[in-house]
Amino acid sequence: MSSIKINIQETNNETIIKFISNTILINGGSYEYNNIDEAKNSPLAQQLFYLPFVKKVFVTANFIAVQRYDIVQWEDVEEEVREQIEAYLLQGNPVVKEETIKKDAVEVYAEVTPNPAVMKFGTNKALTQTDVEFKNIDEASKSSPLAQALFNFPFVKEIFISENYISITKYDMVDWNEVYQEVRTFIRNYIQEGKAIISSLPKQQTQQNVEIPKENLSDTETKIVEILDEYIKPAVASDGGNIAFQSYDENSKQVRVILQGACSGCPSSTVTLKNGIETMLKEMLPNQINEVVAING
Numbered sequence: 001m002s003s004i005k006i007n008i009q010e011t012n013n014e015t016i017i018k019f020i021s022n023t024i025l026i027n028g029g030s031y032e033y034n035n036i037d038e039a040k041n042s043p044l045a046q047q048l049f050y051l052p053f054v055k056k057v058f059v060t061a062n063f064i065a066v067q068r069y070d071i072v073q074w075e076d077v078e079e080e081v082r083e084q085i086e087a088y089l090l091q092g093n094p095v096v097k098e099e100t101i102k103k104d105a106v107e108v109y110a111e112v113t114p115n116p117a118v119m120k121f122g123t124n125k126a127l128t129q130t131d132v133e134f135k136n137i138d139e140a141s142k143s144s145p146l147a148q149a150l151f152n153f154p155f156v157k158e159i160f161i162s163e164n165y166i167s168i169t170k171y172d173m174v175d176w177n178e179v180y181q182e183v184r185t186f187i188r189n190y191i192q193e194g195k196a197i198i199s200s201l202p203k204q205q206t207q208q209n210v211e212i213p214k215e216n217l218s219d220t221e222t223k224i225v226e227i228l229d230e231y232i233k234p235a236v237a238s239d240g241g242n243i244a245f246q247s248y249d250e251n252s253k254q255v256r257v258i259l260q261g262a263c264s265g266c267p268s269s270t271v272t273l274k275n276g277i278e279t280m281l282k283e284m285l286p287n288q289i290n291e292v293v294a295i296n297g
Helices: 043-049 074-090 137-141 145-150 176-192 219-237 269-284
Strands: 006-010 016-021 031-033 054-059 063-068 108-112 118-123 132-134 156-161 165-170 241-249 254-261 291-296
Touching (some): 006 074, 043 063, 043 074, 108 176, 132 137, 145 176, 165 176, 219 241, 219 269
Antiparallel strands (some): 006 016, 016 063, 054 063, 118 165, 132 156
């Protein structure tokens, strides 16, 4: 437990602060509490509501977001809250008593994607707050019990898990119409049983798991990420894919992005990149972008 660390991260809403954990807080999903009565299944949230300035508490797999009333400024109290959360976790106390929560109906649907090797399995349940891609069962065994279980299907080649969907790339040994129903049922039952989806965060930044802290980005890089998040990601997510920002070279004005999920290796990805993403970035950031280079995750 001594390795638990909580870091503070500001958000676009000045009344809300994120307290980021370096360890997994809950198995999956997210919880929002508007008052101490709603937080009966979360001892930590209840404890936070005793602070007179706490308005709302939002718990996810790897961070706790707290919204304050206007009676204080975060700069005056954020360190106190950070220390309180960290001390609570170091004592081994539960963040959410997940076993007490009534199981809701889990829906999982299958969708074809532009990549014929990839099927998207969407769900009405939150799966993760951090997009993760796995190339094999060894990678999955280190952080995702769900992905590890899916790799037991002999036709599964790669797995990408996002907030509310899973994209699975298959080998050519089978057609999706022969196996998608079995996979859909497996995922639904797995989630319904409340099993862990992500057990630990990726230990290091890799080509498959890219998450760059926004405070480390330059102004141009921040604008690129904002454009990708607002205009590009929602479109590719609907097709079971993802595009992650990797780097920007100020001298060559080259942007490098990583294609994940259904986008990775997709025959139409290059066309989409050149005709869509590159054109949009050039129009929205004039004289700052020369080229967009895609890397398959």
